[in-house]
Amino acid sequence: MFQQIQPQQAQPLVAPTLSQVTVQSFTATMSVIMAIWAGTWVLSQVIKVVKGEEVEKPPLLLVK
Secondary structure (H helix, E strand, C coil), X not given: CCCCCCCCCCCCCCCCCHXXXXXXXXXHHHHHHHHHHHHHHHHHHXXXXXXXXXXXXXXXXXXX
């Protein structure tokens, strides 16, 4: 009725290759850059709204 829990064998740690580390670093760096860019753009638009200036369309929507 009840199954006995068996301990699992420990798996050896596998070190990532240099190319995996490079890809992960690149992905993380690009994510941070995009977040900073987006935050800066939003902040600039908020400042324009406060000043009463015209707000731009997001750059991603300008691509047709």
